[in-house]
Amino acid sequence: MDQKKCYMCMSLQPIENFHKNIKRKNGLQNWCKECRNKHRITRRKEINTRVRERYNPEKEKQRSMNRRAKNPQRVWASKAIAGHKRRKKPCLFTINDLITIIPKNNTCVLCKKIFKWNCNDHDLAAPSLDQIDCAQALILDNAQIICKQCNGGKSTDTQLGYILNCRDVWEKHRDTRRDQTGRA
Numbered sequence: 001m002d003q004k005k006c007y008m009c010m011s012l013q014p015i016e017n018f019h020k021n022i023k024r025k026n027g028l029q030n031w032c033k034e035c036r037n038k039h040r041i042t043r044r045k046e047i048n049t050r051v052r053e054r055y056n057p058e059k060e061k062q063r064s065m066n067r068r069a070k071n072p073q074r075v076w077a078s079k080a081i082a083g084h085k086r087r088k089k090p091c092l093f094t095i096n097d098l099i100t101i102i103p104k105n106n107t108c109v110l111c112k113k114i115f116k117w118n119c120n121d122h123d124l125a126a127p128s129l130d131q132i133d134c135a136q137a138l139i140l141d142n143a144q145i146i147c148k149q150c151n152g153g154k155s156t157d158t159q160l161g162y163i164l165n166c167r168d169v170w171e172k173h174r175d176t177r178r179d180q181t182g183r184a
């Protein structure tokens with residue numbers, strides 16, 4: 001058998017013009033290579049058009065808002081992990097792992113501010129994922145969730161370093177404290 005009929009274009013062709021298919025008795029595809037390629041290209045175009053037609057930015061926005069409203073902590077966790085990956089600090093844990101360390105009382109581990117989940121990422125009360133010790137890998141034991149404000153202040157400092165710095169700022173601004181808050 002040196003020739004085979006293509007069941008698409010119905011022409012008789014040398015068997016090299018057919019792709020292999022081990023699932024078939026004769027070990028060859030039913031359609032010739034050219035017909036299969038043409039078919040693949042049309043299929044792809046069809047799918048692309050369908051996807052383009054179905055894509056609706058308004059609906060997509062609505063869907064994402066619904067997801068966020070239904071489970072803001074899960075959406076936050078997935079964004080936090082993706083953000084760290086983008087900044088080349090891959091998290092060695094999953095979204096579900098991260099959810100387990102969200103403080104039960106919903107407050108920042110450091111300043112005890114109540115987290116706002118459905119807010120702008122720049123909101124000072126927005127939760128943010130912190131690598132406790134920047135010199136260690138980002139495993140779950142080295143991760144905590146603190147507010148945006150504390151994460152900005154702590155930056156690459158150690159936990160204790162940040163706390164001591166807060167104390168120093170507090171100590172060095174007695175006058176401001178007295179003027180503005182009445183607390184000394």
Ligand SMILES: [Zn+2]
Pocket residue numbers: 006007008009010011031032033034035
């Ligand atoms: Zn053909």
Ligand SMILES: [Zn+2]
Pocket residue numbers: 108109110111112113146147148149150151
């Ligand atoms: Zn805080």
